[in-house]
Amino acid sequence: MKTKNMISIWFFVGCLLALYGALILAAGLQTYSNRRSANIAMQNLHLQGWWGTGLLVIGLFYVIRFRPRRLR
Amino acid sequence: MTSIFSAMLARTWAPTSLIAAASRVMSLGGIDLTIITLYFFLVLGLGLYLKKFTSTGEDFFMAGREMTAWIAGLSFISANLGSLEMMGYAAATYQYGILVGHAYWIGAIPAILFLALVMLPFYYICQTHSVPGYLQLRYGEATRSLSAISFAIMTILMSGINMYAMAVIMKVILGWNIHFSIWVSSLTVAFYVMAGGLLSAIFNEVLQFMLIWLGALVIPVAGLIETGGWAGMVRRISENFPGQDFTHMWRTLGSFTGNPMGVHWTGIVFGWGLAISFGYWTTDFLVVQRVMAAKDLRSAEMGTIIGGLFKMLVPLIVILPGLLALAVLPFKLVPETMANVPGVHTYNEALPLMLARYCGPGLLGLGVTALIAGFMSGMAGNVSAFATVWTYDIYKPLIRKQASDQHYLSMGRWCSLLGVVVSIGTAYLVMNFSSIIVYAQVVFVFFIVPMFGTVVLGMMWKRTTPAAGFWGLLAGILASFVLWLCVKLDPSALRLVAFSSHAKDMAENVYRAWWSLLANVVVTIVVTLFTKPKPEEELKGLVYGLTTLPSLGQLPIFKRPIFWAGAVAIAFVLLNVLFW
Numbered sequence: 224m225k226t227k228n229m230i231s232i233w234f235f236v237g238c239l240l241a242l243y244g245a246l247i248l249a250a251g252l253q254t255y256s257n258r259r260s261a262n263i264a265m266q267n268l269h270l271q272g273w274w275g276t277g278l279l280v281i282g283l284f285y286v287i288r289f290r291p292r293r294l295r
Numbered sequence: 296m297t298s299i300f301s302a303m304l305a306r307t308w309a310p311t312s313l314i315a316a317a318s319r320v321m322s323l324g325g326i327d328l329t330i331i332t333l334y335f336f337l338v339l340g341l342g343l344y345l346k347k348f349t350s351t352g353e354d355f356f357m358a359g360r361e362m363t364a365w366i367a368g369l370s371f372i373s374a375n376l377g378s379l380e381m382m383g384y385a386a387a388t389y390q391y392g393i394l395v396g397h398a399y400w401i402g403a404i405p406a407i408l409f410l411a412l413v414m415l416p417f418y419y420i421c422q423t424h425s426v427p428g429y430l431q432l433r434y435g436e437a438t439r440s441l442s443a444i445s446f447a448i449m450t451i452l453m454s455g456i457n458m459y460a461m462a463v464i465m466k467v468i469l470g471w472n473i474h475f476s477i478w479v480s481s482l483t484v485a486f487y488v489m490a491g492g493l494l495s496a497i498f499n500e501v502l503q504f505m506l507i508w509l510g511a512l513v514i515p516v517a518g519l520i521e522t523g524g525w526a527g528m529v530r531r532i533s534e535n536f537p538g539q540d541f542t543h544m545w546r547t548l549g550s551f552t553g554n555p556m557g558v559h560w561t562g563i564v565f566g567w568g569l570a571i572s573f574g575y576w577t578t579d580f581l582v583v584q585r586v587m588a589a590k591d592l593r594s595a596e597m598g599t600i601i602g603g604l605f606k607m608l609v610p611l612i613v614i615l616p617g618l619l620a621l622a623v624l625p626f627k628l629v630p631e632t633m634a635n636v637p638g639v640h641t642y643n644e645a646l647p648l649m650l651a652r653y654c655g656p657g658l659l660g661l662g663v664t665a666l667i668a669g670f671m672s673g674m675a676g677n678v679s680a681f682a683t684v685w686t687y688d689i690y691k692p693l694i695r696k697q698a699s700d701q702h703y704l705s706m707g708r709w710c711s712l713l714g715v716v717v718s719i720g721t722a723y724l725v726m727n728f729s730s731i732i733v734y735a736q737v738v739f740v741f742f743i744v745p746m747f748g749t750v751v752l753g754m755m756w757k758r759t760t761p762a763a764g765f766w767g768l769l770a771g772i773l774a775s776f777v778l779w780l781c782v783k784l785d786p787s788a789l790r791l792v793a794f795s796s797h798a799k800d801m802a803e804n805v806y807r808a809w810w811s812l813l814a815n816v817v818v819t820i821v822v823t824l825f826t827k828p829k830p831e832e833e834l835k836g837l838v839y840g841l842t843t844l845p846s847l848g849q850l851p852i853f854k855r856p857i858f859w860a861g862a863v864a865i866a867f868v869l870l871n872v873l874f875w
Contacts, residue, residue, distance in 0.1 A: 232498045250326045250657035265517050
């Protein structure tokens, strides 16, 4: 198996997490700005905002760290 | 989910009764559906991308044996962490309390460390493709065929049963159409396993591992903040359920009647910790295949230990949500038998209810994606293990001995598709005959347990004969089945099988596993004493004492598997003491 040219699985993981983070963060901001009740417990924690930010940061770290590089 | 532990939940888990549940637990918005859709696109894209890297049988069935320790380890644990296991264990925790956590500690860690340090070197040195493959080298064709055929049938059967159960859950918690869930999820799995084989399954399992953790960790974080930490949670449980102990692992195991499971510590240690755990973790090819794909022996051992470390942490996202449900839900969950009562929620809904409690738009989509990912990783595990065992242990030795590598590769690809199609058929069969679930899971559970006796005696005792391997395995399978049948026909036999008429289903299972292993070991030893062993020359590389184990060279201590195995073992002991 020629795995030298293979993009690392961690790059794909990073892409997905970054996308998810951005979406969840946006959903959290929207809920917050509209002052809508999401009908959940512990709303004061703003979990969507924190979780979305966390996923975005982790995702971007993996994307940058494991980005595909051209073979020399 | 093909986990033996999940299978033990067979009787507490009753998908058909879930259909009757009146209310939908949660509903998804546009952003949640976007998150789920993105996941499906990525999984399909990965399968397509990895197809070009699998051009030989070794690539397809063993991922080229090039996986790093981390990837092998995460895949090893992800193949075991199905969504039904997550939901089933959260439900069982609501019912039995923290006792269920034994599945993750004594019911896993000693066996995983034993696999890493003692058994893996033999699997690795003989370069076999599967566990039945090892049995062929050690005992001969008859034992291999018995184990391979049983494994193949049970894998597919379980895959279908779990597919159906998952579709029912999606219907109950999200209102999705059962046929839609079955076809979309299984065809996705078929596509990526068929394209990239084990490599594709492993890559997706790593992705799924991340999603499962990041999606499910919301509940313990929010729950512990809500209850004011562990002490606050325990206090609330005591207020909600006065007089019952749900939060101690060992303290209540001195008698059969002192705990909600109706089990004694002997059952937990010998039945769960020895028979079931060692059977599953060291001989079930579904999980062992993942670490056999590692690039070298050290990576295989380290991967297994990494898997063990994460296994030890899984209670955070499975057991803790069950305990938090006991503490914070304003209503009490009921057994499956009461699912028809309007307005009630059953034990099995514990995890979805907690997701719905804390997760707003977006996070809910992530949580549901984690459940779907768990289901798909379990199914991909089944399908890839089935393809390997079918091709190398049934098709090649019994149907077509001489063929090109490309022929077997092609067989593996089509076999993955066939595995999914048969699983879908099984799912529809189960839909019409739900009692099949109980029978299939019982047979599945107790096929794996005697395998441990057969494999470990073969590895550790050079005198064990080929005839003894076959008859010991058969005796173990039959013993467990006969005991199960006895209790089924005459419930009073429970007092003899599980030492107590108070034993619940789980307690009965752990004792039956113990008897099964005992029957296997006794028959193997007795038959060995009266039959002719193999010559020692034929046992080199297969048996302890006749095999030179490869040296790891001059590695510093912190790079050695034994060091990390010791660290995991110490953490395991500390956790048990902490939650005594």
